[in-house]
Amino acid sequence: MKRVQVIDSHTGGEPTRTVISGMPDLGSGTVAEQAARFREEYDAFRSGVVNEPRGSDVLVGALLVPPADPEAVAGVIFFNNVGVLGMCGHGMIGVIETLVHLGRLGQGTHAVETVVGMVTAEYQEGGRISVRNVASWRSAADVTVEVPGIGPVTGDVAWGGNWFFLVKEPGANLSPSHIESLTADAWKIRQAVNAGGYPEVDHVELFGPPGDAANHSRNFVLCPGKAYDRSPCGTGTSAKLACLAADGKLAPGEIWRQESVIGSVFEGSYEWSGSRISPLISGRAWVTAESVLLFAEDDPFRSGIV
Numbered sequence: 001m002k003r004v005q006v007i008d009s010h011t012g013g014e015p016t017r018t019v020i021s022g023m024p025d026l027g028s029g030t031v032a033e034q035a036a037r038f039r040e041e042y043d044a045f046r047s048g049v050v051n052e053p054r055g056s057d058v059l060v061g062a063l064l065v066p067p068a069d070p071e072a073v074a075g076v077i078f079f080n081n082v083g084v085l086g087m088c089g090h091g092m093i094g095v096i097e098t099l100v101h102l103g104r105l106g107q108g109t110h111a112v113e114t115v116v117g118m119v120t121a122e123y124q125e126g127g128r129i130s131v132r133n134v135a136s137w138r139s140a141a142d143v144t145v146e147v148p149g150i151g152p153v154t155g156d157v158a159w160g161g162n163w164f165f166l167v168k169e170p171g172a173n174l175s176p177s178h179i180e181s182l183t184a185d186a187w188k189i190r191q192a193v194n195a196g197g198y199p200e201v202d203h204v205e206l207f208g209p210p211g212d213a214a215n216h217s218r219n220f221v222l223c224p225g226k227a228y229d230r231s232p233c234g235t236g237t238s239a240k241l242a243c244l245a246a247d248g249k250l251a252p253g254e255i256w257r258q259e260s261v262i263g264s265v266f267e268g269s270y271e272w273s274g275s276r277i278s279p280l281i282s283g284r285a286w287v288t289a290e291s292v293l294l295f296a297e298d299d300p301f302r303s304g305i306v
Contacts, residue, residue, distance in 0.1 A: 002295035004049065007101065009094040011285040012231030012264030016094030018062040019049060020102070022293075030068040031075040035115045038063065038077055039084050044303035046079045051304030054293050057081045057227040060091045062098075067113035073105065075113040081225035086116040087161030089234010089266070089281050093129045096121045097285035116161055130282040131234060136160040136242040137276040142168070145192040153189055157198050160238030160279065164203045165193045174208040174218045174261050179228060182206065182261070186222035205236045215257040215265055231283070232258040232266040238279035241270045245277050 004022035008015060024042045026034035038046070048054065050061045060080050067075035076095055078088040085091075092112065099105040100123055109122040120132040140157040143165075147153045155167040167189065174182065186204040193201050202224040210218045221229035221236045229236070237258045244250035256268045270277040295302050 001297070004293040004295065006049070006291055006293060007098045007287060008289040008291070009097055009285045009287045010230075011090035011093045011097075012260055012266065012283055013262050014090045014229055014231035015059050015288070016062055016088075016091045016098075016285070017050060017055065017059055018064065018095055018098045020064060020098075023063055023065075026065055028066070028068075031065060031077060031113045032115050034065050034075070035077045035084050038079075046084070047081075047304035047306055048295060048302060049293065050079065051081055051306060053301055053305065055081075055304070057225055058230065060085070060088055062088070062091050062095050064095075069111070069113050069118060072111045072113040072118065074099065077115060080223060081227065083224065084115065085162060085224075087114050087119065087134060087235055089131055089133060089161065089236075089238065090229070090231040090283070090285075092119060092121060092131050092234065093283050094285045096123055096129050097127070097287060101287045114161075127284055128282060129285065130280055133234065133238045133279045133281060134161050135273050135276040136238040136279050138242050138246045140198070141243075141246065143193070143196070143198070145189070145196045147188050147192045150185060150188060153192070156243045157193075157201060158239035158242045160240075160242060161235035162203050163198075163200045164205050164236055164239040165189065165198070165201045166205045166239060166243055167207065170208040174206060174220045176262055179261070182220045183222060183226065183228060186220065187226060190222065203233075203236060205233070205240070210257075210259045211263055212259060215259040218259040218261065220261045228261065230260060230262050231264055232260040234266065234281045234283075237266050237268045237281055241268050241279045242277050245270055245272070
């Protein structure tokens with residue numbers, strides 16, 4: 001019976017499952033190199049941790065691994081129901097809250113090595129966490145694709161730690177009661193964007209007016225495995241900031257309050273770093289469970305339901 005110890009948390013409603021023991025030995029090297037081994041040799045472990053019957057499509061996993069950079073307090077590999085992620089903003093906030101819960105971190109700024117580079121996270125009094133994400137940028141503006149059943153859709157392609165297609169025109173009502181239709185539309189848009197010359201895009205972000213006038217925008221983010229993000233999406237908000245900066249619609253240091261489809265909020269701002277931006281995303285996370293996952297040798301769904 002294999003035992004895997006995990007701590008679950010949620011950030012703005014989006015769950016993170018941090019593996020703290022029982023993970024495979026990925027050897028030495030950078031987090032990116034360890035992630036490549038994880039992807040190639042231990043995909044069954046990934047699936048078993050986050051997919052049913054132990055998890056769900058929405059769950060994001062976080063594997064704590066040794067960092068190569070001596071300045072980092074930890075290395076983290078994020079993964080979901082279909083594979084390894086580059087970075088995960090809500091997940092990083094959840095990991096930091098988990099490490100504080102375990103007594104491994106306190107207030108202050110901490111460096112963490114990820115698959116796509118180093119980020120820093122500041123744990124502040126009261127539990128607020130601010131993540132300085134990897135450099136973000138818009139790679140293509142005003143891309144129009146013909147989407148079957150919808151028609152022409154225009155948006156930007158941008159990097160915020162993952163690749164996004166950010167739809168420019170506000171679409172359907174972004175409320176929980178429309179999740180099914182929003183998911184279907186966003187999935188069609190992703191397929192059209194991929195076929196239109198952007199196969200790297202695996203997240204689609206729709207925008208609309210906020211439910212709370214104190215916020216600037218509401219979003220709906222469809223993740224690679226066809227689950228929607230309950231949080232405002234940290235990497236998606238970073239991509240949004242990159243587009244706003246490129247268009248001159250948000251000044252450096254100015255706060256952007258991004259609201260999720262369920263009403264949770266991240267605050268974002270940025271600084272210029274050459275021709276790219278350095279995004280800062282702030283939010284809260286809460287630990288929800290401490291548990292041990294059991295993997296019986298004769299369990300037909302030991303590696304999850306895929």
